[in-house]
Amino acid sequence: MEGQLHANLEISVEKPPGASPPSFIALLKVYRELLVSRIRNTRCLIDNLIKNDYFSTEDAEIVVQFPTQADKVRKILDLVQSKGEEVSEYFIRVLQKVTDAYYELQPWLDEIGYEPSENICSKLVVNTDPVSRYCQKLRYELGRDSKFVMSYAQREEMLLEEIYSNSVMELVGFTNESLGEVCQLEALFDDAVGLINEDGETIYVFGDAGIGKSILLQKIQSLWARKELDIGAKFFFRFRCRMFSCFKEDEAICLKDLLFKYNCYPDQDPTEVFHHIVQFPHTVVFTFDGFDEIYSNFDLSSVPEMCSPNEPIHPLVLLVSLLKGKLLKGSKKILTARTGTEIQRNIIRKKVLLRGFSSNNLKEYTAMFFKDEGQRTLVLNQLEANPNLCSLCSVPLFCWIIFKCYEHFHSMFDSHELPDCSVTLTDVFLLMIEVHLNRSLKTNLLKNNTRSQAEMFKSRKETLLALGKMAYKGMENSFFIFEQEEVSSVNISEGDLQLGFLRTVKGYSGCDNQSTYEFLHVTLQSFFTALFLVIEEKVSAKELLQFFNECSSTETAQPTCLCIPWLKKQLAGEDPFRNNEHFHFTNLFLCGLLSRSKQKLFRHLVLPAVIKRKRKTLITYLGESMKSHLKGVTRSTLPNYNQIQVQPNFVWMLRCLYETQSEKVGKLAAKRMHANYIKLTYCNAYSADCSALSFVVHHFQKRLALDLDNNNINDYGVKQLLPCFSKLAVIR
Numbered sequence: 001m002e003g004q005l006h007a008n009l010e011i012s013v014e015k016p017p018g019a020s021p022p023s024f025i026a027l028l029k030v031y032r033e034l035l036v037s038r039i040r041n042t043r044c045l046i047d048n049l050i051k052n053d054y055f056s057t058e059d060a061e062i063v064v065q066f067p068t069q070a071d072k073v074r075k076i077l078d079l080v081q082s083k084g085e086e087v088s089e090y091f092i093r094v095l096q097k098v099t100d101a102y103y104e105l106q107p108w109l110d111e112i113g114y115e116p117s118e119n120i121c122s123k124l125v126v127n128t129d130p131v132s133r134y135c136q137k138l139r140y141e142l143g144r145d146s147k148f149v150m151s152y153a154q155r156e157e158m159l160l161e162e163i164y165s166n167s168v169m170e171l172v173g174f175t176n177e178s179l180g181e182v183c184q185l186e187a188l189f190d191d192a193v194g195l196i197n198e199d200g201e202t203i204y205v206f207g208d209a210g211i212g213k214s215i216l217l218q219k220i221q222s223l224w225a226r227k228e229l230d231i232g233a234k235f236f237f238r239f240r241c242r243m244f245s246c247f248k249e250d251e252a253i254c255l256k257d258l259l260f261k262y263n264c265y266p267d268q269d270p271t272e273v274f275h276h277i278v279q280f281p282h283t284v285v286f287t288f289d290g291f292d293e294i295y296s297n298f299d300l301s302s303v304p305e306m307c308s309p310n311e312p313i314h315p316l317v318l319l320v321s322l323l324k325g326k327l328l329k330g331s332k333k334i335l336t337a338r339t340g341t342e343i344q345r346n347i348i349r350k351k352v353l354l355r356g357f358s359s360n361n362l363k364e365y366t367a368m369f370f371k372d373e374g375q376r377t378l379v380l381n382q383l384e385a386n387p388n389l390c391s392l393c394s395v396p397l398f399c400w401i402i403f404k405c406y407e408h409f410h411s412m413f414d415s416h417e418l419p420d421c422s423v424t425l426t427d428v429f430l431l432m433i434e435v436h437l438n439r440s441l442k443t444n445l446l447k448n449n450t451r452s453q454a455e456m457f458k459s460r461k462e463t464l465l466a467l468g469k470m471a472y473k474g475m476e477n478s479f480f481i482f483e484q485e486e487v488s489s490v491n492i493s494e495g496d497l498q499l500g501f502l503r504t505v506k507g508y509s510g511c512d513n514q515s516t517y518e519f520l521h522v523t524l525q526s527f528f529t530a531l532f533l534v535i536e537e538k539v540s541a542k543e544l545l546q547f548f549n550e551c552s553s554t555e556t557a558q559p560t561c562l563c564i565p566w567l568k569k570q571l572a573g574e575d576p577f578r579n580n581e582h583f584h585f586t587n588l589f590l591c592g593l594l595s596r597s598k599q600k601l602f603r604h605l606v607l608p609a610v611i612k613r614k615r616k617t618l619i620t621y622l623g624e625s626m627k628s629h630l631k632g633v634t635r636s637t638l639p640n641y642n643q644i645q646v647q648p649n650f651v652w653m654l655r656c657l658y659e660t661q662s663e664k665v666g667k668l669a670a671k672r673m674h675a676n677y678i679k680l681t682y683c684n685a686y687s688a689d690c691s692a693l694s695f696v697v698h699h700f701q702k703r704l705a706l707d708l709d710n711n712n713i714n715d716y717g718v719k720q721l722l723p724c725f726s727k728l729a730v731i732r
């Protein structure tokens, strides 16, 4: 109908050369139905017509009496036309100037080639449309909030622009088979690439801890705010999933409050803005960061699957309904989670795997990070010489920590070598702690920069213990957010807070007046937990190993997120949002901190006999656990080969073994495998894991076949395997 109208009209409004200007009254008549269907906001038109004395208050009252938007537009058109050419032109001028509110009419304005006359140009047009005012506010606030990346608490913020580097993003299928790389962020939303389920509504982005999921969302947010992300979205709402754990079980809110209170509140007419959102969901983008971080006892089975946009209900129900497209169907949604978090297939539209920095990305990032050319070359050379360090750097978080430490030592001592050849994650985190403690000295008048790492740790033992205690208490209950009370109860002082291991979190319910804190990164909380287990003398053998037990239980039951009871059977008492990576990291750091090479460091913090006891407990446990783990693997006998097919948990075991840096442990692992063909396919191993592999392979007596297909191993990984190539008969 509209198309037909168009065709007829183009003839009547076209202006022959030299003819008198077109009649605006005629134009409005001809395009009447198009205008009626596309004008969604009458208020802004009425306000402007009144402001210029084209409309009286009575005119306005007549218009608002009509119940539907379409009838209101019809009445305005009638009135405007009856008032003559000038008013009719002014009407079109308002549509042209308030682009946000009348964006759907912009192509039409181009089509009719409207150019305002001088007289109309001099008339004032103001944007009073609450929806477009809200869009502007949202853009402004999201732009402001995404400008900086928080680090080192509030003391140092980096401009996103100055640190964001591209990383490898891969579109994958349901079983993680590659469907090609994402080159431009717009492609994430483009159905032409990587679509695996057209009924699904959610773009699922996953990757390891610190791989850059949050920063990717921040980048998308920043581009959207600057109108540099062309995906047709007027609204952008971002959530950290962690927030949903803060609500009590009996709390209920409606969708409107969830959107506005936790993002940005409309200055005018929230009801109309919300109504617009409900009517046009395809103009909305949501980002939900860290699905694995939801910990809640809320029983989703106690609520109906359907929910209305107006009814107050538990926020988790709103979240699930949004993700499934039961609410605001058609809105764009990106959900991030750590690798291994299971998400129901039917909600997934596309799957995107983040793989961290490629070697080129790392070079770009290095160039961005080190502005000084001399320093940059030095770092690039050192990276080149140390593939182990390079592969740690393929995880952007670790790269940032390493570079930050390097920068700091460089500024303090004028030159500092990057850590030596064999670098473990524990080394990196110890270095990070040292740098933070050192920084506090910088602001101290008592400047003594020549302290060793051991002295530094000794002088701040109480601080480390206090932070460790809080981290540990949180870890036991899977809490990542701490209220002021908890901070004070473990004696963390104001000065300790200043060190920057913790940062404040904004906008959590129930904690309005007081500050709420979280560790800079979950891996840091894991590190402090392990540190506490090592330096607190009273920790028993059972307590020392408690997080290993947490992890081993998942070998039988895989962690499952969004395990909604009415769709999937849930084990009694099982937390549906359980994810164990923070425990894995705690165990890994425990192995690293109790390694022999760290004895010197801890000598001053805890009695050597205590360390010895803990170390023995750990090594015995590792031996036992290796035995039982290897009993459970799938074994097959091939001609000339005894093959074992291992699971992703095996990679965590390897990582732990490597952190111990113990030859004895490495030898034992090689012996216990009783195999000469190790199949490590689909184990989510990344390049740094090749150091761990190399560490164990090195101890094999006979030559070995190694299948590493479908993992995340790049050039760096291969370089790390080079030293053990002589032990390998076949490598895939």
Ligand SMILES: Nc1ncnc2c1ncn2[C@@H]1O[C@H](COP(=O)(O)OP(=O)(O)OP(=O)(O)O)[C@@H](O)[C@H]1O
Binding pocket: 149, 163, 164, 165, 166, 167, 207, 208, 209, 210, 211, 212, 213, 214, 215, 216, 290, 337, 338, 365, 396, 397, 398, 400, 521, 522, 523
């Ligand atoms: N593309 C990138 N460019 C530059 N720096 C990055 C990039 N990605 C990550 N980083 C660095 O790594 C840090 C951690 O990244 P981010 O918080 O996004 O990881 P994550 O994948 O969300 O981790 P987690 O699963 O633990 O929440 C950032 O603060 C930043 O310093």
